[in-house]
Amino acid sequence: MDTDQELVILALCCHYCAYAAADMAGSMRLQYPGSVRVLRFPCTSKIEVNYLLTAFERGIDGILVAGCLEGGCHFLEGNLRARRRVERAKKLLDEIGLGAGRLEMFNLSSAEGPRFAEIATEMHERVVELGPSPLRRGREAVLAGVAGMASLAEAVIAGEKT
Amino acid sequence: MQASAAAARAMSLLAPARGTCIRTKVYPPQRDVTDEPPRIGVFICHCGSNIASVVDVEEVVRRTAVLPNVVLAEHNIYTCADDTQDTIKDKIGQYRLNRVIVASCTPRTHEAIFRDTLRDAGLNPYLLEMANIRDQCSWVHSAAPDSATRKAADLVRMAVGRAARLVPLTEDTVTVKGAALIIGGGVAGMTAALAMADQGFPVHLVEKSEALGGAARDLFRTLDGLDVQAFLAETIDRVIGHPRITVHLHSHVTQVEGHVGDFTSVITTGAKTRQVEHGVVVVATGAVEGKPTTFGYGQSPRVITQRDLSGQLARGELDLPKGATVAMLQCVEQRTADRPYCSRVCCTMAVQNALAVRERHPDARVVVLYRDMRTYGFREIAYKKARQAGVLFVRFDDDAPPGFSLGADGAIELTVRDAIVQRDLLMRPSVLVLAAPIVGQHDRQEVSDLLRIPINADGFFLEAHVKLRPVDFASEGLFLCGTAHAPKFLSETISQASAVAARAASILSRQTMPIGAQIARVDPDKCVSCMTCVHVCPYLAPIVGDDNKAQVQPTVCMGCGSCTSECPAKAITLHHYTDAQILGAIDRLLNAGPGPVGPGEGAYLEQVGVARPRWTEG
């Protein structure tokens, strides 16, 4: 379970559906990889490209954005807008060489606890395959307390080369 | 839901005494923390053994205590217990905490409780942050305790990053207009109207057709023996005679403006319009029988729906030749790829009608062709009775639906492969009864547009949460009940409508009510007057002010954040979900290093978005 220890995946979840589904996965005691950390949003429409890119820049290995079913957003079209933004961010990830695969948007209802566990597992496995983010050096450097824009920049450059 | 329904009944009995025993909770004045650097106290919960049996809470405490801005980290057996809450209040004073993190269960159930603890200790409730280390950690990683411990520490660290940047927020209050607007005069609308009116609230009941009653006008007897027509007549009489209910027939609601507690709407009746003021809206627009387009429906008078058959039985019109066969076909045009849901009542209707046919025409054969018999709950007993009464049940596979032909002489021929004995059967029934689906109203989109409420993929209105807020819409002050929400039995419609009345009364019985402070705000200096937010907002909350700059009406905004992400000038901030707070969490997760932050430090604010317009510089 070495990879499981190392990888960090952010799950940006809408309060109404995905976050509730994640809670339900808990009440059902479903098991999924420990790499996934949930951050709650009022609706996926609040998730900006900037948040996604910042997290990647800081060395996150993967991000899953999870909102309500299409047509089921509690704020009508929030999740459709979020999807457009995620697509935009994926293009950028491809352009900088990090790869669009590290980011994915999912839709599920609040009653779909098992689906949440499935999504978390799917994303984890995908990131295991892709390996840790090349920008992680930045993160580890920071963790080691020798942070600095220089090392981060180096890491970015290294990331672009791979 | 049943609980809310029971509360409604109790409240109508207690209506005269309402407000006489209220003890208003008095909170101490809130400490001004704006100029203090963040002093975060972290309370990590064992939740008995729910968390502590998997996560090493002491290790989480150790990892948290060293984080910047954290001045106190400790663990408690049950953080939500009264004595622990008292401890938290003491510690807030003792350590002069100005941010509190509770790492425990889900904020969906416990945020309100801990916010109250903060208020009791003289802190603004928006200075609370929670880390969900039970539902989203110990429970889902029980097989990997080490990984769970690291994750719990990470979740707490994210909370620290966010908490450091939380700011106190004040909630506005609105004056409540103590009346209700109910759209739809079926059993749901009438039940809710009576329950609210009995509690003393004026009600406007708007029905588009010429009469009250809705779908129940075509029902005669429920399985448990209720005489629906008598019940309906009595209910309608009570509604019409009620001094506090105004019935608007042949009417539509054509405009709704305002927000929870304070709506102004227009009811249009023919050429006349009338403006009404109210504090809540109830959507009880119901559903209708979807007319089948297959199996010869509409081509032969001998192909009817279950509802037609109940009518014929009730009026004594069912005329069968001796030894006739009555075939019933379930799940017609439903539970398919196009219409995946189950209409809930049809199997019970079929069983009930089958029993009635056998009773009145003992020589008739009744054959029910089904995929699954779903007589919900105790209704299974009727299914058993039907079998005992000689009703034949033939199961067919989803992918082998019965074949149908209608002869020139009007004879019906059905072929079906019995999925259990794997034999083809041929039938020439005198009557073919179809279990037609229940479908949403054709004009539901208009209601959705009017109130800006979501419709799900099945064509029914979507509640805020199946379990926690089953009769509320996500937008405050809007409620739903009856078949507008999903197909359901009459009894379920009635209890849901009573639940709505109780939920609505919790708003209507107040003079004023607070509205959440998680709302969007436009910085007029940054706004470039592009109107994007006006178009994006699902609730029309942003308006253009006299200065030509957008401003968000605080009472209308629901705090979704759509506008903040779309504004090209990054002029809009969503309170409680600011960039600094969100990025603070992400940053702390990925950067465990030192470096305390102050709440006012806009480290991210200027870094993101487009450049400021040139003319504001210098």
Ligand SMILES: Cc1cc2nc3c(=O)[nH]c(=O)nc-3n(C[C@H](O)[C@H](O)[C@H](O)COP(=O)(O)OP(=O)(O)OC[C@H]3O[C@@H](n4cnc5c(N)ncnc54)[C@H](O)[C@@H]3O)c2cc1C
């Ligand atoms: C075909 C069928 C068979 C059923 N069989 C059974 C059964 O055997 N047993 C059982 O227990 N239950 C049965 N039910 C369910 C039962 O009828 C419902 O639970 C109940 O009647 C629903 O009441 P309601 O008020 O929610 O909706 P409805 O009765 O549909 O009433 C909605 C009302 O709102 C009005 N309306 C709609 N849109 C608007 C608008 N925009 N503005 C103003 N007014 C509007 C409509 O005209 C209607 O009067 C059946 C339902 C159907 C459709």
Ligand code: SF4
């Ligand atoms: S979207 Fe932004 S810039 Fe445009 S009007 Fe709204 S607040 Fe102003």
Ligand code: SF4
């Ligand atoms: S956050 Fe913005 S889009 Fe959402 S309701 Fe408020 S003003 Fe409208």
Ligand code: FES
């Ligand atoms: S409310 Fe869930 S995605 Fe919008």
